Amino acid sequence: MTMEIQMNKLALAVIISGTMSTAAFANHHMEKIDSTFSSLDSNSDSMVSMDEVKETSISDYFSKMDKNGDNSLSENEYITYLQDSPESFSEDVKKQIHMTQAEVEADMDKVAKQSREDMDYRQKNVSATVEEGSSEMTQGMRSVNTEEHAMQSHKQDSMDHMEQDRDGDIARSSEQAGQPEGDVVARNEFDMLDENGDGQVTEKEASNAGVNETFSDMDSNDDNMITHQEYSEYRNSEEAEE
Structure with missing residues (x-):
């Protein structure tokens, strides 16, 4: 009985070994996927x-590769x-796939790098635009303040001139009040001849008034000015001559 069991075990081992060898031999001689x-x-x-x-080396592997059994490979x-x-x-094939994967990864790295650079560029532009807008606003406010100051200064100058003219008119009126009529007319x-109001009449001012012919007679000290x-x-x- 013991001998019979041992013989059965030996026969089973031979069968299994043969089957495995056959499968290994078949796998070893299957055409590689190219x-x-x-x-x-x-x-x-x-x-x-x-x-x-159908007519490629992968046909022998198709069923093993088709994990979800939908008769197609992703x-x-x-x-x-x-x-x-x-x-x-x-x-x-392994080299080609490795190279393709490396190229894909390199492209992804380039895209990521370009995206970061674009983001940095946009952020810098936004910051520059904000700073420029702030600077323009500040300059605009300064310009407005300068214009307001200029207007106030001009207004003050005009008021000062008006006061000076008024004081001059008052002084002349007071001065003329006690003068003879001829002096007032003179x-x-x-x-009227003294266009710029500097207290002297030049030859040009006299010419403008049409009295250039008598200019030399009026200019008693020959300094080309009439006081x-x-x-x-x-x-x-x-x-008096009249």
């Missing part, structure tokens, strides 16, 4: 159907099988 997912996806729908892999199923069974793929005529006294003396002498 196509990338993108090359298999002939219609570019991001899925690989059984029809698309890129995720393809990559998962590559990670779980890298020995089933050719070295060229003063008024002289003031009020010179004008009064000339006028009095003319009246």
Whole structure:
């Protein structure tokens, strides 16, 4: 009985060993996958159907790779099988996939870097715009204050001139009140000739008033200027001759 049991165990071990060897031999001699997912996806729908892999090396692996049993492979199923069974793929395919993944990661890094740079640029522009607006507002307020100050100064100057003119008129009126009529007339005529009110009449001012022919007669000291006294003396002498 014991001998029979031992013989049965030995026979079972031989059968199991043979089966495993056959499977290992079959797997060892299965053609390696030499196509990338993108090359298999002939219609570019991001899925690989059984029809698309019929005449490729991946057809023997299709059922193992199709984890959800929908008779189509997604890129995720393809990559998962590559990670779980890298020995089933050719070295060229593994290199291509590795290079593609590296390129994708590099592109993602570039996009992330560009996004950060764009964000920094926009933030700097916003800050610069805010600072510029604040500066323009400050300058505008300063300009308004300067204009208001200028207007106030001009107003004050105008008031001062008006007061000076009024005081001058009052002084002349007071001065003329006790003067002979001829002197008052002479003063008024002289003031009309004295365009800039500096107390002297130039040859040009006399010419503008049409009295340039008698200018030299009035200018008793030949300094090319006629004072009020010179004008009064000339006028009095003319009246005396008449």
